[in-house]
Amino acid sequence: MGRVALVTGVSSDLGARTARSLAAEPELDKVVGVDLVPPRFQLDGVKFVRADIRNPVVGKVLAVEEVDTVVHLAVRPSSGRGGRSSMKETNVIGTMQLLAACQRAAGVRKLVLKSSTEVYGASPRDPAMFTEDMAPRRSPRSGYAKDTVEVEGYVRGLARRRPDIQVTTLRMARLLSPQLDTPLGRYLRMPAIPTVLGFDPRLQVLHDDDALAVLHRAVINDIAGTFNVAGIGIVMLSQAVRRLGRPTIPVPQFGLSTVGQLVARTVRVDIPPDLVEFLTYGRGVDTTALVDTFGYRPKHSTAETFEEFASGVPTGMLNADRIRSVESRLTALTRTGGGRD
Amino acid sequence: MTSPGSDGANVIPLGVRGRPGRGSGHAKPSAAARSVAGQQSPPEPPPHVDDPSLRPRRSAADDSDVTADLSADRRSLSDGSSRQSGVPVTEIASAVAGAAQQVFGDDWERRAAELLAFCRRRLTGDYVVDEFGFDPELTSRFLMTALRPIATKWFRVEVRGIENIPDEGGALVVANHSGTIPMDTLMTMLTVHDHADRYLRPLGADLVFTMPFVSELARKGGATLACNADAERILSQGELVGVWPEGFKGIGKPYSERYKLQRFGRGGFVTAAIRTGVPIVPCSIVGAEETYPLIGNIPSLARLLGVPYVPITPFFPWLGPLGLVPLPSKWLIEFGEPIRTDAYSDGAADDPMLMFNLTDQVRETIQQTLHSLLVARDRIFL
Numbered sequence: 001m002g003r004v005a006l007v008t009g010v011s012s013d014l015g016a017r018t019a020r021s022l023a024a025e026p027e028l029d030k031v032v033g034v035d036l037v038p039p040r041f042q043l044d045g046v047k048f049v050r051a052d053i054r055n056p057v058v059g060k061v062l063a064v065e066e067v068d069t070v071v072h073l074a075v076r077p078s079s080g081r082g083g084r085s086s087m088k089e090t091n092v093i094g095t096m097q098l099l100a101a102c103q104r105a106a107g108v109r110k111l112v113l114k115s116s117t118e119v120y121g122a123s124p125r126d127p128a129m130f131t132e133d134m135a136p137r138r139s140p141r142s143g144y145a146k147d148t149v150e151v152e153g154y155v156r157g158l159a160r161r162r163p164d165i166q167v168t169t170l171r172m173a174r175l176l177s178p179q180l181d182t183p184l185g186r187y188l189r190m191p192a193i194p195t196v197l198g199f200d201p202r203l204q205v206l207h208d209d210d211a212l213a214v215l216h217r218a219v220i221n222d223i224a225g226t227f228n229v230a231g232i233g234i235v236m237l238s239q240a241v242r243r244l245g246r247p248t249i250p251v252p253q254f255g256l257s258t259v260g261q262l263v264a265r266t267v268r269v270d271i272p273p274d275l276v277e278f279l280t281y282g283r284g285v286d287t288t289a290l291v292d293t294f295g296y297r298p299k300h301s302t303a304e305t306f307e308e309f310a311s312g313v314p315t316g317m318l319n320a321d322r323i324r325s326v327e328s329r330l331t332a333l334t335r336t337g338g339g340r341d
Numbered sequence: 342m343t344s345p346g347s348d349g350a351n352v353i354p355l356g357v358r359g360r361p362g363r364g365s366g367h368a369k370p371s372a373a374a375r376s377v378a379g380q381q382s383p384p385e386p387p388p389h390v391d392d393p394s395l396r397p398r399r400s401a402a403d404d405s406d407v408t409a410d411l412s413a414d415r416r417s418l419s420d421g422s423s424r425q426s427g428v429p430v431t432e433i434a435s436a437v438a439g440a441a442q443q444v445f446g447d448d449w450e451r452r453a454a455e456l457l458a459f460c461r462r463r464l465t466g467d468y469v470v471d472e473f474g475f476d477p478e479l480t481s482r483f484l485m486t487a488l489r490p491i492a493t494k495w496f497r498v499e500v501r502g503i504e505n506i507p508d509e510g511g512a513l514v515v516a517n518h519s520g521t522i523p524m525d526t527l528m529t530m531l532t533v534h535d536h537a538d539r540y541l542r543p544l545g546a547d548l549v550f551t552m553p554f555v556s557e558l559a560r561k562g563g564a565t566l567a568c569n570a571d572a573e574r575i576l577s578q579g580e581l582v583g584v585w586p587e588g589f590k591g592i593g594k595p596y597s598e599r600y601k602l603q604r605f606g607r608g609g610f611v612t613a614a615i616r617t618g619v620p621i622v623p624c625s626i627v628g629a630e631e632t633y634p635l636i637g638n639i640p641s642l643a644r645l646l647g648v649p650y651v652p653i654t655p656f657f658p659w660l661g662p663l664g665l666v667p668l669p670s671k672w673l674i675e676f677g678e679p680i681r682t683d684a685y686s687d688g689a690a691d692d693p694m695l696m697f698n699l700t701d702q703v704r705e706t707i708q709q710t711l712h713s714l715l716v717a718r719d720r721i722f723l
Contacts, residue, residue: 124550127570128473134570198553200560202474234472236561242466253553281550284472303469320465327461333434334441334453 002029005219006067007046008053008098009035009074013180014114014208016041018073018215027220032065034058035074036090053094059101062108069110069219070102075151077116077144077174077183077272084143091147092154099158102165110166112218113155114211117173117204117228118145118274122281128202129286132171132226143274144183166224170214173230173285174278176205176305178312183275189313193241194271197250201282202234207300207308214296227294228285231302237279244310245319253280473575474560477540484562488531495667496628498528501675506537511576511619512679514541514583515610515703517602517711518591520629521652524667529583529624530562532674542575543583548648572613583624584610586700589649596634600627600715602708608700611682615690615699620679623703625710628672631721633657670721673714677706 005022009015010033023031023045033039033046034053047065051057053074061067075091102108120130123138140146152169159167174184184205187193206229214229241248271279291297300308438449445452459482462468470476492498506512516529526543533541543559544567550556565571567584576582585591590603614621637653657664680703689695 124556125547125566125568127568127574128565129570129574131570196553198555198557200474200557202470202472202560234470234474236470236474236476239466239468239470242464245465282474318464320467323461323464327457330457331454333430334438334450334457 003027003069004030004032004065004067005069005071006032006034006062006065007071007073008058008094009072009076010043010046010048011035011037011039011041012073012076013041014175014211014215015073016043017208017212018071019046020044021212021216022046022071022219025216025220028069030065032061032067034061053098054089055097056101058098059104062101062105066107067105068107069112070098070108071112071114071215071219072098073114073215074098075114075116075147077118078181087144088147091144092150095151095154099154103158103162108162108165110219110222111155111158111168112215113151113167113169114215115152115155115169115171116144116148117171117230117283117285118278119148119152119171120283120285121145122201122277122283124281126281126283129284130228131286132228132289140274140277143272145274145277166222168218168224169226170218171226171228171285172211172214173204173206173228175208175211176309177208178309180208183272185309187271187275187279188240188244188246188309190246191316192247192249193244194249194251195237195241196276196280197252199253199280200236200238201279202284203237203240203278203282204230204234204284204302205305206230207298207305210296210298210300213299214290214294217294217296221295223294225289225293227290228287229290229298230285230287231298231300231305232287233301233303234282234284235302235306237282240306242318243306243320244313244316245322246316247318470561473542473563473565473571475540475542475563476561480540480562481534484558485531485534488527489535492528492531492672495669496528496632496672498532498628498672498674500532500536501673502678503532503536503676505622505676505679506533506539506581507620507679508537508539509579511579511617512581512622513572513576513610513614513619514581514622514624514676515707516583516585516624516626517600517707518585518587519594519599519626520631520667521592521633521635521654522667523585523592524632525626525629526583526585528629528672529626529674533581533583537581539581541583542580543585544572546588548589567609569609569613572610573616576613576617576619586610593635593638593650593652595638596630596636599630600711602704602711605700605704608696611696611699611703612690615682615685615696618683620681620683621699621703622679623677623706623710625675625677625707625714626672627674627711627714627718628670631670632667634668669723671718671723673718675710675714677710680706 005028007015007019007022010019012035015033015035016039019031019033020043022028031046033043033048034051035048036050036052038050039048049061051061062070072095074094076087078087102111117130118140119136120126120134121136121138121140123136125137127134140149155167155169159165175182176184176188210231211229217223238248287298441449441453459478462478468476468478506514514529514533516525519525530541530543533539540563542563542565545559545564546567549559549564550566565575572582572584586606586608587603588606594601594603611621633652633654635652635654639651639653643649643651654664656666680699685695
């Protein structure tokens with residue numbers, strides 16, 4: 001009997017691409033995609049099952065399709081239409097249901113979880129670069145970050161109860177791509193970017209191609225463990241914003257607290273609280289294990305990913321061309337000015 | 342004078358010391374010069390000035406004055422806009438030229454172009470930071486330049502034993518901490534930068550990274566959190582790391598306790614040095630104690646503000662912001678002979694007794710050197 005992979009959250013961009021690339025893989029006989037909403041993207045060669053992972057139907061899918069590999073991509077950062085409560089419902093309760101089904105399904109022998117580097121939180125006590133064995137200095141208390149911590153906890157629980165299931169946890173940095181609609185991408189697309197006054201966080205992002213390649217590799221090869229997945233190198237927020245050519249609006253730290261968020265929401269700007277911590281203290285993760293143990297070196301550095309993002313979104317009012325032209329004008333001025341008294 | 346920004350700036354020095362025309366000595370500019378001045382658009386856009394030559398190990402004295410005066414640049418910025426709105430450009434331009442010559446000296450055109458290129462790189466984000474957030478360009482051009490006059494003119498820092506700083510490879514500089522405000526850290530960074538041609542990467546307490554502006558500047562200046570993970574990481578990358586193990590106990594001690602070393606933390610720095618096999622360079626700093634003599638503390642207010650102490654000095658808070666001006670004490674910084682750690686066996690880092698002994702050895706060395714430096718310093722102030 002050949003291998004059958006089940007991909008949750010297949011309607012998202014990354015989910016659809018992962019499912020397609022797995023379907024093209026000769027080692028797998030069948031790829032089943034599961035999501036609550038019909039896929040927005042082409043799913044060539046993928047069998048789509050419209051199911052809610054929050055109810056036990058998913059267990060039947062596992063049994064009927066004789067799934068042996070589960071790729072869990074349904075833990076998502078953005079709240080979508082339903083708001084925070086529905087996001088938490090899908091992320092945490094959905095994962096619990098899925099893992100419960102996995103525990104029952106005897107055929108399942110592999111679980112690949114797309115987690116996030118958000119599990120490390122963000123605080124001033126953080127080491128510069130987190131390795132996989134480090135615990136967060138301040139546990140994330142809200143939003144997506146908290147969800148990922150809980151999800152990882154449940155996955156560890158499954159690994160304990162079913163030691164025969166090989167678990168690969170991929171802690172991915174925030175994805176950034178002109179095509180993707182992520183909270184960070186939405187934030188960086190604002191015409192003027194609010195920043196935390198007096199803080200300049202270190203950002204690390206992941207290119208979606210690298211995310212896809214890592215997921216693919218995790219399914220095909222047998223590499224159990226937890227791995228940080230992020231682009232090499234970091235970029236400061238100030239630097240990223242300048243490369244995008246956008247002006248910043250420095251806001252005092254308390255301005256981005258609950259009250260500030262309410263104000264921001266009235267002008268249709270939604271900055272999730274966990275993004276605020278990230279944008280205050282920043283975070284870097286060490287990817288040595290990814291390169292050495294997992295055997296994958298990200299093809300796009302953080303700086304390159306930002307560059308690609310910058311070229312894919314409309315440039316801001318302070319773009320490099322304008323600054324360069326001002327510079328050349330001033331240089332010319334110094335030359336002509338030097339000729340007389 | 343070679344300066345890192347000079348490549349490709351493509352400036353033709355006119356070399357006439359601001360005199361009119363082409364140095365002909367005439368009181369009025371030549372017709373050719375006038376027509377050049379009248380041009381609205383630049384004759385040719387200067388090529389994209391990249392700065393690959395900004396090497397971190399470059400002597401700071403070289404490029405120190407490039408950043409000298411931002412105000413001159415601001416003047417020329419406003420000038421640039423007025424140029425388009427039809428204000429007499431010629432007069433303003435020559436005034437700027439005169440001012441720039443005053444500020445930058447004879448070589449001002451090249452320097453101004455470098456400064457502009459620097460500003461452009463900063464504004465477009467065209468620079469590189471390492472994984473700790475260290476920004477070498479900003480550090481050597483801005484931070485060190487700002488600190489240099491304080492070190493040379495105000496504190497008259499005298500450096501000894503700079504040859505004990507290795508030219509390359511990792512090393513851990515361990516120094517005494519004092520003076521209410523960590524001025525000694527900044528001065529040691531500058532000393533190492535100017536005299537040893539290296540960047541000193543300080544390890545800071547987490548309070549540093551909690552404070553707005555301070556945290557931003559600290560990371561850009563090369564600091565990272567004083568924890569074992571970071572210390573070992575940065576040392577294994579071959580960086581020169583500075584640590585002040587007394588921490589707040591040292592910096593916030595009363596003036597009466599001056600030059601008495603406090604407990605050296607828990608000796609974590611020794612563990613980091615042994616794990617990475619780098620030498621420990623003891624560093625003794627005399628002079629910082631007198632900058633802000635701490636004669637009192639308001640513990641209740643400190644608790645309220647979440648800081649380790651609220652200092653009272655003879656001038657602060659009585660004189661308000663004026664009390665923040667450090668006293669002009671005479672400084673001596675001596676780097677002692679490196680203590681090698683690469684000969685220890687693998688398990689040595691897990692031997693607490695060895696850690697304590699080594700910590701004490703470093704502490705004693707610094708204390709002894711402090712005493713001899715105090716004897717050598719003939720006057721505290723002026």
